[in-house]
Amino acid sequence: MLREDRSVLDLLNADYTFVNERLARHYQIPNVFGNGFRRITLNNEGRRGLLGQASILTVTSYATRTSPTLRGKWLLENILGTPPPPPPDNVPSLKEDTQSKAMSMRQRMEQHRANVVCASCHARMDPMGFALENFDAIGRLRTRNSDGSPVDASGVFPDGSKFEGPAGLRNVLLEQPGQFVGNLTERLLTYALGRGTEYYDAPVTRAITRDAARNGYRWSSLILGIVESTPFQMRSMSGR
DSSP: OTTTTOBTTHHHHOSEEEEOHHHHHHTTOOSOOSSSOEEEEOOOGGGSTGGGOHHHHHHTSOSSSOOHHHHHHHHHHHTSSOOOOOOOTTOOOOOOSHHHHTSOHHHHHHHHHTSHHHHHHHHHHHHHHHTTTTBOTTSOBOSBOTTSOBOOOEEEOTTSOEEEHHHHHHHHHHHSHHHHHHHHHHHHHHHHHTSOOOGGGHHHHHHHHHHHHTTTTBHHHHHHHHHTSHHHHHHHHHTO
16 A cells, blocks of 8 residues: 555555465455465455454454454544543443343343443444444354344444445445544554654644545655654654
């Protein structure tokens, strides 16, 4: 992406990836042989971008099952830059008893959200996590849950926005790309400055994001905006 100066939105919507034979088999992509990684075009829209990366889908799952909450939390933190607060100490995790295992993941999460203390945060996290339920705990595509029931990958945001599956969620995220790009810009600025960003850095982050929009959110526009920004210039001068 950097070499071709592509849009940073490719992180969400790239129709290509890099695989070797082993990873291609995991992704159910035929006719890829050998240990060397090569670029291939993705025919399944669900695999596009970070939302379809098996590595991310795996680390946001438990060992034996998916977790819409962990996946939704990861998206809030790393894609939108709006991490939820930590859960209250007195709120239990999902039960793993025989009765709860007879329920679908969606039913169990709805039961968990019945607790008013949990509802506000889970209303934001869970819908995005449900959209990724077409992937199992190690990121393989599936159409049925472990109990044989069909996967329900639909979601509804608190504002009423509806979507279906990873492709639908991606489209919702791309309708307002500024939030994702703003979060990415803040993270790049943090790296460039060698420190966490502060409230007084927010106008700079917004300006860089706004200027990058006029150039299709290309990587060069973000990087150049950071290098030319006052916080970075002041850091460079103080380091002389």
